[in-house]
Amino acid sequence: MQPRLKDIIINEIDPSLKEMFGYKNLYMGPKIQKIVLNMGLGLDGNDSKIISSCQNDLANITGQKPVITKFRKSIANFKTRKNTNSGLKVTLRKNKMYEFLDRLINIALPRIKDFRGLNSNGFDKFGNYTFGIKEQIVFPEVNFDKVDKIRGLDITIVIKSINKKHSFELLKKLNFPFQDNRSN
Numbered sequence: 001m002q003p004r005l006k007d008i009i010i011n012e013i014d015p016s017l018k019e020m021f022g023y024k025n026l027y028m029g030p031k032i033q034k035i036v037l038n039m040g041l042g043l044d045g046n047d048s049k050i051i052s053s054c055q056n057d058l059a060n061i062t063g064q065k066p067v068i069t070k071f072r073k074s075i076a077n078f079k080t081r082k083n084t085n086s087g088l089k090v091t092l093r094k095n096k097m098y099e100f101l102d103r104l105i106n107i108a109l110p111r112i113k114d115f116r117g118l119n120s121n122g123f124d125k126f127g128n129y130t131f132g133i134k135e136q137i138v139f140p141e142v143n144f145d146k147v148d149k150i151r152g153l154d155i156t157i158v159i160k161s162i163n164k165k166h167s168f169e170l171l172k173k174l175n176f177p178f179q180d181n182r183s184n
Contacts, residue, residue, distance in 0.1 A: 003098035005174070006135045021166060030161035030170040035097050037062060038069075038154040039136070040087040052083060053148055058088050060141040061094045062100055066090045086094065103139070104155070106176055117179035120168065127167035130156045 009032075017029045039058055044050045049070065058066040066088040074082045092100050109115065112133070122131045132155045137144050159167040172178065 003095050003102065005102040006095070006098045008096075008176075010095040013170065016173065017166070017169060022166070024096050024127070027047075028162075030166045032097065032101070032170070033093075033158045033160050034094045035100060036156040036158065037066075037085060037090045037092070038156070039089075039151055040154075041068075041085065041086075041151075046150075050148065052089075053146075054088055054151065055149075057136055057142050057147070058090055061092045061136065061139045062092060063096055064090050088127060101157075101174070107140060108133075108138045109177055111140075117177045122177045123167060123168065126136065127159050127161040127164045128156060129167060130154065130158065130173060 003148070008169045014026050014029055017023070018026055021029070023029055037058065039054060041050065041054065055066050055068075067090070068082050068085050069087045069089050071081065102108050109118075112135075118131050124130070131154075133155065135150050136142055136152060136153055137147060157171070159170065161167045168178075
């Protein structure tokens with residue numbers, strides 16, 4: 001069965017973007033390729049209990065087992081050693097990506113305390129959007145009682161598009177809660 005968000009993109013959003021930007025066909029429009037979630041652990045990366053609890057949290061959030069990332073080189077000021085654990089990473093594609101994005105937009109982001117919207121300056125020159133979440137407990141899959149420490153997540157949405165304006169319009173049509181950039 002196809003995810004609900006994928007149906008909305010195919011049947012409603014892609015044709016409206018084609019009309020808005022004057023594409024010759026639907027394949028010229030912006031497409032979400034993958035979503036990458038990253039959870040940095042820092043000095044806690046050496047503790048196997050913390051790593052396993054964070055792995056369980058990230059696996060519950062995404063539905064996919066995370067990969068442990070390692071430091072590439074030693075830096076004395078940051079107290080890092082080469083090839084020690086630095087964090088966790090999950091890359092979502094296809095149906096899992098659409099299901100996660102649907103839960104993120106409709107459930108997790110509205111649960112953030114004092115949430116005023118996402119900053120629209122998170123786009124890079126290729127049109128990919130990156131933002132951070134300060135608490136992993138905004139996702140309903142995480143059991144608040146079993147969390148030892150509140151950790152943050154970095155979420156990168158990789159979008160194939162011509163420029164960042166086209167990526168912004170795609171995310172806006174997906175009901176991403178962006179801030180109003182009006183000056184008071």
